[in-house]
Amino acid sequence: xxxxxxxxxxDRVADLLEIKGExxxxxxxxxxxxDNLRNLPVDIQTTRDEKRLTEIPGVGKAIADKIEELLTTxxxxxxxKLEQEVPPSLIELLEVPDVGPKKAALFWKQAGITNLAxxxxxxxxxxxxxxxxxxxxxxxxxxxxxxMVARRSKRMVLDDAWTLGNQWLEWLRELPDVKRAExxxxxxxxxxxxxxxxxxxxxxxxxxxxxxxxxxPDVVNVLGRGENKTSVELKNGVALQVWIQPTINFxxxxxxxxxxxxxxxRVRELAQRQGxxxxxxxxxxxxxxxxxxxxxxxxxxxALGLRWIPPELREDRGEIEAVKHGDLPNxxxxxxxxxxxxxxxxxxxxxxxxxxxxxxxxxxGHKIIAITDHSSGLGIAGGLRPDDIRMQRAEIDTVQQxxxxxxxxxxxxxxxxxxxxxxxxxxxxxxxLDIVIISLHTSLRQPGEEITARLIKAxxxxxxxxxxxxxxxxxxxxxxxxxxxxxxxxxxxxxGIALEINANPHRLDLPEAYARRAAQMGILLAINSDAHRxxxxxxxxxxxxxxxxAWLQAGHVINTWKPEKIMAWLHTRSx
DNA sequence: GCCGTTTTCGGCCCGACTGTTTTCAGTCG
Numbered sequence: 001x002x003x004x005x006x007x008x009x010x011d012r013v014a015d016l017l018e019i020k021g022e023x024x025x026x027x028x029x030x031x032x033x034x035d036n037l038r039n040l041p042v043d044i045q046t047t048r049d050e051k052r053l054t055e056i057p058g059v060g061k062a063i064a065d066k067i068e069e070l071l072t073t074x075x076x077x078x079x080x081k082l083e084q085e086v087p088p089s090l091i092e093l094l095e096v097p098d099v100g101p102k103k104a105a106l107f108w109k110q111a112g113i114t115n116l117a118x119x120x121x122x123x124x125x126x127x128x129x130x131x132x133x134x135x136x137x138x139x140x141x142x143x144x145x146x147x148m149v150a151r152r153s154k155r156m157v158l159d160d161a162w163t164l165g166n167q168w169l170e171w172l173r174e175l176p177d178v179k180r181a182e183x184x185x186x187x188x189x190x191x192x193x194x195x196x197x198x199x200x201x202x203x204x205x206x207x208x209x210x211x212x213x214x215x216x217p218d219v220v221n222v223l224g225r226g227e228n229k230t231s232v233e234l235k236n237g238v239a240l241q242v243w244i245q246p247t248i249n250f251x252x253x254x255x256x257x258x259x260x261x262x263x264x265x266r267v268r269e270l271a272q273r274q275g276x277x278x279x280x281x282x283x284x285x286x287x288x289x290x291x292x293x294x295x296x297x298x299x300x301x302x303a304l305g306l307r308w309i310p311p312e313l314r315e316d317r318g319e320i321e322a323v324k325h326g327d328l329p330n331x332x333x334x335x336x337x338x339x340x341x342x343x344x345x346x347x348x349x350x351x352x353x354x355x356x357x358x359x360x361x362x363x364x365g366h367k368i369i370a371i372t373d374h375s376s377g378l379g380i381a382g383g384l385r386p387d388d389i390r391m392q393r394a395e396i397d398t399v400q401q402x403x404x405x406x407x408x409x410x411x412x413x414x415x416x417x418x419x420x421x422x423x424x425x426x427x428x429x430x431x432x433l434d435i436v437i438i439s440l441h442t443s444l445r446q447p448g449e450e451i452t453a454r455l456i457k458a459x460x461x462x463x464x465x466x467x468x469x470x471x472x473x474x475x476x477x478x479x480x481x482x483x484x485x486x487x488x489x490x491x492x493x494x495x496g497i498a499l500e501i502n503a504n505p506h507r508l509d510l511p512e513a514y515a516r517r518a519a520q521m522g523i524l525l526a527i528n529s530d531a532h533r534x535x536x537x538x539x540x541x542x543x544x545x546x547x548x549x550a551w552l553q554a555g556h557v558i559n560t561w562k563p564e565k566i567m568a569w570l571h572t573r574s575x
Numbered sequence: 576g577c578c579g580t581t582t583t584c585g586g587c588c589c590g591a592c593t594g595t596t597t598t599c600a601g602t603c604g
Contacts, residue, residue: 023576024587025576025577025586025587026576026577027576028576028577028587029576029577030576032576032577033576033577057577058576058577058578059577060576060577060578061576061577062576062577063576063577097602097603098593098594098601098602098603099602100601100602100603101601101602102600102601102602103601103602132595133594133595133596133599133600133601134594134595135594135595135596137593137594137595138593138594138595141593141594185604196604198604224591224592224593224603225592226591226592226593227591227592228591229591229592231592231603241604243591243604256589256590256604257604259604261588261604264588264589264604265587265588265589266588267588268588268589269587269588271588272588273580273581277588277589278588278589279588279589279590280589280590280591280604281590
């Protein structure tokens with residue numbers, strides 16, 4: 001079993017424990033452990049073999065034993081027992097808004113409901129309204145909720161979420177009662193996919209802002225409305241939440257709405273230990289009830305004796321400890337980037353010529369780019385045959401002459417890693433290229449051992465410089481290849497090959513947990529746009545956000561290097 | 576079930592909103 005599968009088991013255990021009515025802290029413990037396993041950059045099997053399971057945050061003796069049991073037998077007695085006691089199909093009910101573990105247990109024990117279909121038919125037949133604590137309104141709410149689950153849009157990729165988010169920000173900022181409006185939630189933390197959109201608004205007349213939002217033509221469903229917040233469903237199926245506080249409290253509000261939940265729990269614990277209570281409205285000194293308003297986030301963190309923490313780090317993955325010890329990383333920024341090593345032209349499946357790409361890259365402030373069209377194996381993308389490569393070289397030379405010193409254009413290729421781990425070009429062709437990216441595009445469903453061996457074999461080719469989108473995942477839905485990451489990272493460390501953080505918002509690949517681990521291991525990283533047209537050179541902003549979430553600093557990323565250093569590095573490789 | 580700048584035992588964030596209630600439970604972020 002891999003990390004993800006063990007985490008799924010623990011989430012299932014947590015769901016069932018919760019419905020069963022186990023104390024909440026036990027279920028939270030399983031969820032926390034599951035979350036940390038998903039973000040563990042090393043294979044759980046390795047950690048087990050090294051007897052270091054309890055070093056994982058949130059994993060103590062009991063959960064370590066359960067991981068051991070799962071890895072040894074592939075099963076978990078606790079889960080089997082729970083599935084006997086509580087119908088597992090009840091977990092479906094937790095998807096419905098306003099149905100939590102208590103309601104699910106109520107429906108099961110008092111109405112014999114065990115799954116979503118049963119809940120729907122009970123609601124339609126008016127059987128829920130007479131249950132304790134229920135009424136007609138609750139019954140209707142649940143029915144609406146079931147329909148919403150059915151039509152709810154899947155998670156958005158980052159550029160779609162920001163496009164929609166920015167439209168709303170512009171609209172909110174034009175409202176006469178709005179002093180300030182900012183993105184919050186996972187959007188502001190730049191998570192790789194986004195569910196709901198969250199906004200923090202400063203206004204001295206919150207009720208009028210709520211009213212205006214409810215009148216917006218795109219709002220089709222009101223999920224909740226209060227004095228200081230409202231939650232609505234848009235016609236495209238996206239849920240949107242807006243919190244509103246007076247300007248003087250905006251710092252507390254923005255901090256709270258940005259999350260993550262786990263980060264906020266830690267911050268509030270910290271406040272509590274200092275005799276302070278932090279809410280979305282204000283900081284309160286518990287000794288005398290004095291309310292300390294914070295207009296900025298900096299004031300909130302400062303009041304707790306902390307430096308401001310960049311939103312990308314607010315995931316309770318060590319940022320609180322780091323800021324306390326004064327070693328928060330100086331995160332990489334877009335302005336640090338001077339190069340882009342992965343883009344396509346009309347020679348394969350790109351929309352723009354080499355010259356157009358180069359001119360646009362100059363506009364973006366780049367000093368070096370690499371044109372990396374597909375190799376011939378990827379027929380669907382019009383890959384280049386070896387003869388084409390020599391002709392393309394002539395065109396690059398011409399463009400280079402024309403543009404002079406304003407930019408340096410490298411000839412590269414995105415070379416297919418074949419199913420057997422060999423590369424799509426022979427070594428003599430690879431040697432002609434200035435830079436070689438190797439990528440997986442096909443046969444991605446090979447078993448873990450096979451695809452890991454395939455990638456490692458390719459990484460060992462001395463001409464290969466960068467592994468393109470290493471997991472080959474596609475957001476928001478297609479999982480990456482079932483790679484043994486410990487082995488892949490060790491190979492990168494040994495060979496000195498760089499790993500790409502592909503900045504296409506559908507990829508953001510290398511995934512952040514492995515990017516963070518790679519940097520810790522001293523592995524070089526590259527952030528590349530993979531642009532297929534000039535407008536997409538701007539993708540780098542998403543790659544930067546992924547890198548920041550992986551705690552990367554400029555020095556970890558070869559695109560920030562000076563041109564001479566980049567050329568020197570390329571010369572040391574492939575020989 | 577985890578964890579330790581109060582603690583190896585006794586804590587474990589905080590408030591808004593909703594619908595059901597006559598003061599609260601459940602859900603959510």
